[in-house]
Amino acid sequence: MRLLTHNMLSSNIKGVVNGFPLRIEAEKVVEKTVEMNGEFLKKMFEKIDWKAFVDASRAMGPEEADCSMLDSDEFLNRFHHALLELHLEEGALVCPETGRRFPVNKGIPNMLLHEDEDTDGEDSKDGLTDIWKVGVFSVTG
Structure with missing residues (x-):
């Protein structure tokens, strides 16, 4: 799972108000x-939540971002590496509010809810509830 994907995922457990960003617990990271x-x-750059991205990558900085950074080739190379070339292969994503761990195996996050965590209280047709949630964020510049 790339950090690009991580930046767009949120916990959608019933009753959770603050399900973003999910904290990464990395067991295996590979570079591709x-x-x-x-x-x-x-x-x-305009669509990601910068603080969540920096927290997730831990190798990036600065903590604040603005569009002028896009003029730097060094910044673009580091941004590219962290956003697209680092892959979480094994580990977990953790809901910041509940502490619920969503496992990541072979680079695929399992974001399915348990029946008692269902967002609408109803079973889906296949008995599983998909909690992937895509967000679009803006950056000031």
Whole structure:
């Protein structure tokens, strides 16, 4: 799972108000080379939550971000590496409010809820509830 994906996931457990960002507990992280695409990075920069991204990557900085950073090739290279080339292969994502752990196995986060955690209290057709939630965030510049 890339940090790009992590930045768009949120816990959707019934009653949870603050399910973002999920804390990463990494057991295995691998690097996978991806071709650099500056235009893609500039578009994604506006959509991610910067603090959550920095907390998740821990190797990035500064803690504050603005669009002027996109003029630096060094920044774009570091942003590219953390956002697209670091993959969480094994570990867990932890809800900041409840402490509920969502396992990550072979790079795939299991965000399915238990029956008692269902967001609407009803069973889905297959008996599983998918809690993936995509958010779009803006950055001031």
